[in-house]
Amino acid sequence: MIKIGRMTDYGTLIMTYLARDSEQLHAAHEIAQAVGVSLPTANKVLKTLARAGLLESQRGIKGGYLLSRTPEQITMADIIRALEGPVGLTDCGTAQQPGNCNRQPSCSVKTNWQRISKAVNDALAGVTLAELSVPPVHPVHITRQPGQPRVQL
Amino acid sequence: MIKIGRMTDYGTLIMTYLARDSEQLHAAHEIAQAVGVSLPTANKVLKTLARAGLLESQRGIKGGYLLSRTPEQITMADIIRALEGPVGLTDCGTAQQPGNCNRQPSCSVKTNWQRISKAVNDALAGVTLAELSVPPVHPVHITRQPGQPRVQL
DNA sequence: CAATACAAGACTATTATAGTACTATTTCAG
């Protein structure tokens, strides 16, 4: 399964929508309606994407959001990292480990975890937003009901 | 983040332990102690792995578990699939989709999800249990406390 | 036949996620 949060699914949809005309500013309520999520949820995702540097934001009455780079320069790895955190398999892989992991300094399993994480990351970095963009943008993957299911990877 | 459940971490540890001498039968309590998890939890993981066909089980007073294949023939993809389910990004990717996904039959985004899923799966299938096996087997990756953290991918 | 070990499922508590609301700040228009 290796699940991906629903926010990441929304984020992918939103980024795909914005990639259609990446030059123009789009208000949050417009994006929310186009993608098919509630405004508060869209706001949350948009803020996170903007904080990660994937979107530029314009405040004020004529504000909105805009891709900070071209669709060709944004990958799935960027979107996932923005909304889920660093791509890595174990705590050894990416983050700092507090516990008893360091007791075995030369942990050869650790290097394998890191190798797997890198391979996964490379796979995700190989798909650009431009490749995902297609004219009819609508919530196609949200096949699950408002219930619990999350997306699986 | 793309998290992996803790059971999968345990499962990897258990499989690694069993790979050390894959010819011999190991009782659940022995495995639990060696890996450093409680017996009930070890039982749960072992049963799942056995049901998935990765382990052979022998019941009775001299029973135990055994790798069903050689360590070279077992990959991380096998272990993850056994404990987490099919490797796939979205519902479109692997499972049957119930909702409104079919309304757009030629969904080009879907093929990209599937492509990503396949790349991830290939990355995981490229690491065999033999490569993960090293003499000192102990819970090295379980750096998190019994608390909430899950492993990230 | 009794003891031991695996098999299978149910059940409970905990943790993370999703979703929403509230307040502040910025910008434009009149």
Add this chain to the structure above:
DNA sequence: CTGAAATAGTACTATAATAGTCTTGTATTG
């Protein structure tokens, strides 16, 4: 200069998934 509209940031609540344990059942050996 003032008000409206839009983003920014934070906090809070409910729900769902996960982890972990327990209980009962089945098989095998001595």
